[in-house]
Amino acid sequence: MTGAPTAVKKRSRIQIRNRRRILDAALEVFSHHGYRGATLDQIAAEAGLSKPNILYYFNGKEEIHVSLLNQLMTSWLDPLDHMDPDGDPLEEICAYVRRKLEMSREFPRESRLFANEILQGAPRMKPHLETTLKALFDDKTALIRRWMEAGRIAPLDPRHLIFSIWATTQHYADFDAQVRVLMAGEDDVLDGAAAYLDTMYRKLLAP
Amino acid sequence: MTGAPTAVKKRSRIQIRNRRRILDAALEVFSHHGYRGATLDQIAAEAGLSKPNILYYFNGKEEIHVSLLNQLMTSWLDPLDHMDPDGDPLEEICAYVRRKLEMSREFPRESRLFANEILQGAPRMKPHLETTLKALFDDKTALIRRWMEAGRIAPLDPRHLIFSIWATTQHYADFDAQVRVLMAGEDDVLDGAAAYLDTMYRKLLAP
């Protein structure tokens, strides 16, 4: 068996390094141009490798994309997963908002990659969403609902609350081009957003 | 002069009908697959016309896209434009939220088309954003700021307030695939969202 370095096998140092390079380049290109808009040549150039060499490490464009998406899923959901049932409800939620916004600042490419995928109808992620994400979502909405029923935060539909948190925080990464135009001049937009969102959710959730 | 029906000239009935068909088909296809992901063949099929015929009415793929975008800009910004300086601040803003959410329900394709364009860095819209949108944005943030300074609604950064309204309302159209997965079973998601957002912004803006 010569090929298929993708299969579960001990990966050599070179393989680890080049797969990393490729995925990083692919993140850059996919997040900027979307799946269809990205080309293997662009990814190859960005990665500093030849196109056939890219195909040596991955079985095709789609496999690269799926790899990226799956790899990202975990870290993307991590902040939500970390919402502590034993913490102070208001503080937990505000901390979540803060972390999520921080991710828009530090990982805008990842945010846009996801946004692109969902916009297209999540053709390659639906299974993942239906299992991993759905489970986590149900778990956390239940937790928030308990908090609300205990009167520790204001009663609201926890599902829409989470949607609004996702929407407001990811907006700064996904609609960056628009935000930049409208906030021309400002250089600390995200700081302003952090202050605004903190105020907003505190006021909203105060019991 | 035979060609260029695109030029400003009286358009025949057939031209009006077919341009409409094409733009409608293009909206469907572009909003679903993004600019790069859409093909002229798809648009032609959707419009029930042949590809060369499409090219008879528009000088190219890009011209169709730009036409769509420009045409949509107006109607998209209309609700914001209609925020009445003489109305009751809280009611005006809540009405705006309601209208905006209604557009996510009635015109999700338009929403996704814009989202796609902005996600890619607004390559074909930046000029439009910098003029039309920016002017309207500045105008309305100023209005909201006046309302706040008059103590008629709670003081917040009006710019981030508008961002949050856009984000929370458009989320239901743009991230529809995700919302569907997480709200599986519910059939009136948008009604729930309307109630949630109304509560949210009233609470947030109460003086």
Add this chain to the structure above:
DNA sequence: CCCCATCCTGACCATATGGTCAAAAACAAA
């Protein structure tokens, strides 16, 4: 009914793009 402008199409073209392959190069164990 005739005629001209408008409208439409089949056939075709150039290029871009995902992907293949045989063989060369680089590497590593002996």
Add this chain to the structure above:
DNA sequence: TTTGTTTTTGACCATATGGTCAGGATGGGG
């Protein structure tokens, strides 16, 4: 160094796609 394995590449291929064009169909005013 030798030898077998992994890595890399230039050349190539099939298909998709945006776009062109010459000529045929259609429609409406006279």
